[in-house]
Amino acid sequence: MEVVRRYEGNPILTPEQVPYDCTAVYNPAAVKFDGRYILLFRVQRKDARSVLALAESEDGIRFTPREGFAMVPSQEEPFRTYEEYGIEDPRITRIDDTYFITYAAYSRFGCLVGIAKTQDFERFERVCLASEPDNRNAVLFPKRFGGLYARLDRPSYPGKPPSIWISFSPDLVHWGGSRCLLMPEEYRWDSFKVGPSVPPIETPEGWLCIYHGVFMTMNGAVYRQGVFMLDLEDPCKVLGRYEGWIMAPKEPYEFIGYVPNVVFCCGAVEEEDGTLKLYYGAADQCICLATARLEELVSLCISGGS
Template structure:
């Protein structure tokens, strides 16, 4: 099979986390981890679906070397046990993590028959999580926070999701004075090339010297398959409503057997990325076919340059 060279390279130990790795031994799939550095360790928030259960849960995993992870057998998030919002908070998955100061903010979807709401939590230790509020109406598929204020406001990227037959798949930008109340909505970008022509979605932006680096996922389809791939966009540091560069080609697409076969075939999907500014490296932990987790790494400056050149 022909393979296009990409700027993200898979780790030789892939898939680095599999359902069989869970300490309680009853996971069907593990996918789409939130990711961040905390006290020198790599932290992942793993989406897990247990056997014979309809609703997912989220567990914390940590690693000293970024490859070998210890998984907490107790979940960080489950289907809301208090049912504070009735049936609104089902199936917690796809956590996005952003550090602002010494606090780590987590936004995750609450899927329900009424649509997808978004719940925000905060933590300082990844052991206890304080619920803040529902921060988006249906249907907003997990907003992603910037790691600092821009122009005096908190800023986030939104992905409205209208469902079948409705306008969706675009990325918007919004602002807030307090992380709870959001407005000043602006359209940022929509699908723009062959690997993402159906829809795109954001992750928490990474601040670099040349702009906000935004890793996106994109979806395309043919007569027989639907494919999820990853790409990159660069936003202006002072005015992130401006796109100053974006890659035309993908960073990663489903090519390995563990990415092509599983609960969602032909899928590589991420909810974030981790940049090492000293080593100038980018790590992306991604869900492979919604079944296991892979790691891909690349040169940070090459990816930024590819955005600026439209490669």
């Protein structure tokens, strides 16, 4: 059964459609704000450094890019040092009336988790650099647990497969209580590494988490999307993990691009009817849209089968 359905007009945003020079637009965070859909996406410039840009839509399908960039590497320390090679792969989480952006800060020292915030998508303020290298793919939970913020991320350690961890913080700056939640499984589609895709989605059954898994082939990496479920009250507890993938490269725009064989989701918008709009980067080249029923993804986590 196909639970994720691609929009037949994909891709919805390409490098040719934005008002600035670049080689790729991809990996968009997504949110509904003030009645409009907002994408905050990665733009790879011709010097190979990445910045973040915005696009808006009334229907979640046809997007108009804004002029200029929303966020560029900072010129203020300590961010300047650790963002010198670019800022990448944003995610957006609303907590109270503030929208927090987690992103990858890339430099000669490796990749760190950066956190920024906005209330209007006009002005963006950096909060902190929130990890040691090498760490990326951080997503914040939209609720606190015992007064603590929580996040999922993907730290990397020599000799260990990149896995999904959870951490907690009283202030978004100081993090601890870290635990490993999900590791790559041998001889599976996600056997090389796993990482969070979109911020956790609250459901009556638990926190639905969409993640990416990587399988290495003789022709390079293949990026797919999967799902797992965490307990509502204790997000350190994994309730279920679907053994199969929910999405894998199969269209020409997912096979051919800057990095072939990639579907990489960074944004999801839940509609009132239970539909999820999933926004993803295809082949590190363009931005695409797919939809899924929330209850179907939850059911996969509970059943666990492939």
